[in-house]
Amino acid sequence: MSSANQIYSVDMTDAERPQIKLAQTLPSDDNRFGESDVAIHDSRWLIMGSDTLGELILWDISVQPGRLIKTIRFDTKSPIKGLSWSADGRLLVVPVGDWAVRVWDIDWTRADDPIFTLRDQQVLGTLAVMSPQESVMATWVDGHAEIELWDVSQTPFERLSQIEGGRKFAFSPDGKHLAIAVHLGIELYAHENAEWVRRYLLSEGMAAVTSLAWSPD
Numbered sequence: 001m002s003s004a005n006q007i008y009s010v011d012m013t014d015a016e017r018p019q020i021k022l023a024q025t026l027p028s029d030d031n032r033f034g035e036s037d038v039a040i041h042d043s044r045w046l047i048m049g050s051d052t053l054g055e056l057i058l059w060d061i062s063v064q065p066g067r068l069i070k071t072i073r074f075d076t077k078s079p080i081k082g083l084s085w086s087a088d089g090r091l092l093v094v095p096v097g098d099w100a101v102r103v104w105d106i107d108w109t110r111a112d113d114p115i116f117t118l119r120d121q122q123v124l125g126t127l128a129v130m131s132p133q134e135s136v137m138a139t140w141v142d143g144h145a146e147i148e149l150w151d152v153s154q155t156p157f158e159r160l161s162q163i164e165g166g167r168k169f170a171f172s173p174d175g176k177h178l179a180i181a182v183h184l185g186i187e188l189y190a191h192e193n194a195e196w197v198r199r200y201l202l203s204e205g206m207a208a209v210t211s212l213a214w215s216p217d
Contacts, residue, residue, distance in 0.1 A: 007046070007061060026059060026066040039083035039092075045069075049080030049094060056080075056094070056104075058114070072116045074102065084130040084137075087175075091152065092116075093128050093137055101125040101139055103152055121155050123148075127167055133175030136160065136191065140167055147180065149191050161194050172214050181209035 005026040011019040037049045044062040049055075054077040058069040078097035085092055092104040100122040107115040125139030125148075135153035140146075147165035151158040168181035177197065178189045185201040186209060202209070 007066070024061065024064055024066055026061075027068070037080050037083050039085055041085045041089040045089065047083055047085075047092065049083050051079045052077060054078070056083075056092075056116070060111075070113065070116075072104070074118065076100075081126055082128065084128060086130050086135060087132045091130065091135060093130050093152075095125055095128045095139070097126075099124055099126055099141065101128045101137070103137070103157075119152075119155050121157055123150060123157060129169065129171060131171045131175040131191075132173055136171075136175065138169060138171070138178060140165065140169070142167070147178075149178075160191060163189055165189075168209060168212055170212055170214055173216055179212055179214065181212055184208060186212060 007023045007026065008020055009023040011021070038046060040046050040061070044060060046059040046061045046066070048057040048059070050057065054074055056072040058072070060067040060069055076096060076098050081095040081097060083092065083094055089108065090106050092106060094102045094104070096102060101124070102122055103119040105117045105119065107117070123137075123139055124141055126142040128137055128139045130137055135151060137150045137152045139148050139150065145164060145166065146162050147169060148162050149160040151160055165180040166182070170179050171177070172179065176190060176192060178191055180187050180189060182199070185199055187199045188197040189195070190197050
């Protein structure tokens with residue numbers, strides 16, 4: 001959990017009284033942290049997306065204080081809408097406010113100076129998430145009623161399927177199912193078989209689904 005340039009840890013040993021404490025403060029003498037999306041890989045690498053400067057900032061948070069590894073700049077100053085790592089940390093998906101999803105390949109051969117290579121291809125989208133176990137990306141465009149699934153293991157990306165769905169969706173921990181919020185319920189889609197598995201409806205009188213998340217198991 002982060003706030004501005006501060007990183008917090010949550011101790012859930014006592015589930016009824018979780019302990020939230022400041023883990024560390026990242027050194028910074030600028031205002032890049034004000035409106036940033038973040039994503040953490042392997043409990044060590046924290047990537048931040050600046051909301052106004054068109055750049056990604058990589059930190060090593062395994063040391064105290066956190067160490068700035070590098071800044072990756074790209075071709076727009078549109079706000080970053082989210083960040084998503086692949087399970088092995090070798091792909092980074094970045095939806096940007098100009099409606100283009102960018103994908104970076106990351107070479108960790110030198111951990112103190114990893115190489116970020118931007119793929120030539122961009123996909124239309126305002127939201128995107130990576131499957132935890134595979135190189136499958138789900139994208140959605142603001143105002144549209146479809147989610148598109150892409151194989152991004154190589155370029156050009158291959159579109160696997162297009163399914164009905166809105167802006168709330170999440171892959172299961174094994175990467176086999178996509179949970180999608182629909183009106184007053186949730187639908188499960190098995191992308192490997194390209195089929196709908198099940199629909200769960202909420203109790204009558206409940207509000208629409210506004211967010212969803214899987215437990216680790």
